[in-house]
Amino acid sequence: MTETDDRSSFDSGDIASPRRRPPGLRALKRSCSTETVGAGATGVLFSATGPVAVILGAASVGGLTSTQTASWIFGVFVLNGVLTLVVSWVYRMPLAFFWTIPGTVLVGQSLTNLAWPEVVGAYVVTGVLIVALGSTGLVAAVMRLLPVPIVMAMVAGAFLSFGTELVRSVTADVSIAGTMVVAWVIVSSSARWRPRIPPVLxxxxxxxxxxxxTDGFSPDAASGLPMVGLPEFVVPVFTWQACGQLVIPLAITVIAVQNGQGAAVLRAAGHRPPITVITVLSGVWSVLVAPLGAVSTCLAGPTNALLTAVGRREHQYIAGMVCGALAVVVGLSAPALVRGLVSVPHTFVAALAGLAMLEALRGAFVAAFGEPADQAESARPALAPLVTLLVTVSGVQVAGLGAPFWALICGVVTALVLDGTAGKRRQPD
Structure with missing residues (x-):
């Protein structure tokens, strides 16, 4: 099959099955290379560093125990790793599924007024909603009601604390956090190394x-934590307050933010990801990982970018399979990972999480406040994204519902009443 044929083998809209059989052992050997294996390993290393630090930050804000945190990490790596391995093999393209980082931030904020079982119940409902939207084709209709700038302004507001914590960590501990920032700047400014090595790594x-x-480790802080252990299952509790506060924002971060970004990355690399299949699988796996305390599953944009950075396009599925297999290994060692991260100072975790989120924060602000070409001559910039950002940052809670929910409501209302732009801006493909 030619490269053109391979690119047309997948439907990006309907429930699509691959037109070629999954590769056999001989084909796997032919496709395997140092480049693709290295890309898969790099993808896992990225996911196990900064993004895990984001989970630790959310768990710390919510007062979760080390066992609950380890179970969360187990779920997002082991089950999502299996999904990544299988789907990458079946569709012959790198399809890395991990977890919604914006959703993780929202969960951390919600844990200040919601019980853990209530949050898990919201995870389950979110997964069911995503499946319904994906299987019925309602995703596009729903997203037309929520313009991209409003969604991304909500995300920017949720991410903002990571940027400010990064600054605080540097001023509080320049020897550790400052060193990390300098290393990040050096790699980020190198045209040679940035595409090959994640700056956050x-x-x-x-x-x-x-x-x-500097002898900055604190082994005593982790002395009571296990090196190994089984995940802790949580019985979901379904409440209107938790569902109203989390379900819609979580579903939006999966469908519009994460899956949209991941699909764009894969398209740019020459792949045609089956969008409906990805949406449905994200919903199904969100339900499966929920009892472990794991936040909703999604297609991972940054990780897929690393998987498609090297090697021939038709062989990059190997990177996805390696990424999935190694993710399972990372998940099985979740207690040891938590133990190691607990033994380092808060400034280390804050700097790592802040640096990992910096590009995402920049992208959110650009998407929220960057003027499109057709509005470049507008006499007055749209006000809705600013209102959305301010409400999100405020942390306000009304009627038991958190700031992200009200930020979306206020943003849409502002767009309709003051800007007259809701639903008019083109949504991403």
């Missing part, structure tokens, strides 16, 4: 080196 190594030199 170099920051992690630089931070660990600084901790060794």
């Amino acid at each position: 170099v920051s992690l190594l630089a931070g660990l080196s600084a901790l060794v030199i």
